[in-house]
Amino acid sequence: MRVLKRFSKTSTGQKLIGFIFYFITKLISHSIRWEYFEQSKKSKIFDNKHKYIFCCWHNKLFLGPHLLPRNRVINALQSSHSDGMITSLAFQYLGMNVILGSSKKGGMQAFRRMVKRLQLGESIAITPDGPKGPKEKVKEGIIKLAQMTNTPIIPLVWATRKFKIINSWDNFVLPYPFSKGIYSFGKPIYIEKKIDINKFELKRLNLENEIKRLTRILESKIN
Incomplete structure (x- = not known):
């Protein structure tokens, strides 16, 4: 176990584990029978005329990236620790x-760097409660980013009928292959540039509650 742990922290080990993680998530994602629950027009989300800040909870990171549009440049914010490097x-x-x-x-x-990427017309993907929580609590960073760049936030939520919950800080969700799945992009959330502290906090709570609301809807529909 110690040898494997040391290997996972090497450049070669991280590249190998990263590829294996990508390959497994891709296989599982393609095996799931997906249904789209419309909150935002999928055609608008998937055109390349708009920039967005996509977000999903850290515990839904296993499949979240596979559901994002591929016809645009997306920059994912990730932690620089070893687990983050693998992801x-x-x-x-x-x-x-x-x-x-x-x-x-x-x-x-x-x-x-994220501000610069958005100014260039590219999109961003963030886990607003990552990398270490608290679980399902939106941090201020994503609100500030949307505020500074006038970029709408798009919540991404998914659920599968069969899954396993890992005993981690975020209760990480591992979907089973060949399960039935449902996903949704929430309605765009805009943050005005000039707002006071109270309204800023209200916007943060609105995003947090909207992701939770969509999650409850999708979980009820899939079950």
Whole structure:
């Protein structure tokens, strides 16, 4: 076990594990019988004329990236710790760009890079409660990013009929292959540039509650 742990922290080990993670998630995603629950027009989300900040809970990271549109440049924010690096490599195999950073390490630099990418007309993908929680609590960063760049936030939610919950801080969800699945892009959430602290907090709570609301709807429909 110690040898495997050391290997997983090497560049070669991370590349190998990253590819395996990507390959497994791709196989499972393609095996699921997906249904789209419309909150936003899928055609509008999937055209390449608009930039968005996509977000999903950290515990839905297993399949979330596979449901994002492929006809645009998407930059995924990921932690720079070893687990985050493995996920980052999997994202790159999916054709996404990766911006490394978190609230504790490289946060401001990563934030500036995301602002730059959005100014260039590219999109961003974020887990608003990652990388270490609290679970399903939206942090301020995504609201500030949307506010500064005048970019709408699009919640991404999915659920499958059969799944396993891992004993982790976020109760990470592992979907079973060949299950029935449902997913949805929520309605765009805009953040005005000039708002006071109270309204800023209200916007943060609105996003948090909207993701939870969509999650409840999809879970009830799939079951």
